[in-house]
Amino acid sequence: MAQSKIYSRVLGTGSYLPSNRVTNQELADRLxxxxxxxxxxxxxxxxxxxxxxxxxPEQTTSDLALVASQRAIEAAGIDPQSIDLIVVATSTPDFVFPSTACLLQNKLDIKNNGAAFDVQAVCSGFAYAIATVDALIRSGQHRTALVVGAETFSRILDFDDRTTCVLFGDGAGAVILSASEEPGVLASALHADGSHADILCTPGHVNGGVVAGSAFLHMDGQAVFKLAVTVLEKVAVEALDKAHLSPGQVDWLIPHQANIRIMTSTCRKLGLPTERMVVTVGEHGNTSAASIPLALDVAVRDGRIKRGQHVLIEGVGGGFTWGASVIRY
Structure with a gap:
């Protein structure tokens, strides 16, 4: 008798935003x-x-991840002890090491010694994490995974640079992926080009107990925009081709929430009406690796995303990295 094929499916989603909401006017007054x-x-x-x-000031990235994870676990209706893999996508970890994923495992009081590690692909981090976890579940190595995107980008912003400090925010989003005989994550595509590392980076590093170089985010906005609008369309089509779907079969597009102009450009190039794009950037800002799972949870909880629908997620970030996944929710 042939063995059933293993897929990974989304069982539940969760998200968390810190209570300190800062409007543009409040930020302008502060600046x-x-x-x-x-x-x-x-x-x-x-x-x-x-x-x-x-x-x-007292909230860490793992604190934000904890609340989002608890909400995803509740939505999935699972025992936290059944989680045998935790992957956190973040560029703003609590410590140099250990990983934020290990700290999160402890805060969730998960005692089964399942694997836990971080993924660092900046704003593409959640797409990278989903693709990685999907492969591990399909291989049979793990059965139930907690996948999180969490960031405290406010800690690395230069508030003397208006071109960057107005863009970013903090938050966390999480999903539970579990082994299933029903297809869930249909296909993924991941890419990187390190030759563009300098257009979006935080180039500081720890040396002798202090930060050497700059610990602030640096960005060439024009260069990032040009590269983003090019690679996002290509990686979306690549993932859809792998899933044997056309853009017209996408029910919901969830792009990385960086800039509404980049998002609408990608939507237009894919031939999708903007009504099918989930947009949270207006209220969240750019939350880097947290932006896609935050938007996903918003659209799941308000009833837009329904079981059986096709969801296309895609992200682009420093590295330069980019990736996409097609999910049957």
Whole structure:
């Protein structure tokens, strides 16, 4: 008798935003005290962002991940002890090491000694994590996984640089992926090109107990925009081709929530109506690896995304990295 093929399916989603919501006007007022000029109109026109959330000083990335994970576990209706794999996508870990995933495992009080590790692909991190976990579940090595995107980007922003500090926010999103005989994650595509490392980076490193170089995020906005709109369409089509689907069969597009102009450009190139794109950037800002799972959870909980629908996720970030996955929810 032939053995049933193993797939990975989404059982539940969860998300968390810190309570400190900062509007464009509040941020502009704060920056004005530092001699930095910006305005609500300037930010909205260039990004589509109206507000973002910043973690409190005592909140860590693993703290945000914990709440999102607890909500995903509750939505999935599983025993946390059944989770045998935790993967956290983050560029803002609590420590140099151990991984945020290990810290999260401890905070969830999971005692089964399942694997836990971080993925660092910046804003593509969640797409990388989903593809990695899907492969591990399909191989039979793991059965139930917690996949998280969590960031505290406010910690690495230079508030004297209005071109970057107005873009980012903090938050976390999580999904439970479990082994299933029914297809869930249909296909993924991942890419990177390290020759573009300098256009989006935080180049500092620890040396002798202090940060050597800059610990702030640096970005060449124009270069990032040009590269993003090119690779996002290509990787989306690649993932859809692997899944044997056409763009027209996509029920929901969930792009990385970086900039509304990049998002709508990708949507248009795929021939999708903007009504099929989940947009949270206006309220969340760019939460890097957390942006896709945050948007996914919002659309699941408000009833837009329904069982059996095709969801296309895609992200692009520093590295330069980019990736996409096609999911039958």
């Amino acid at each position: 004005a005290k530092r001699g930095v000029e910006t305005s609500d109109e300037w930010i909205v026109a260039r990004t589509g962002i109206h507000a973002r959330h910043f973690a409190d």
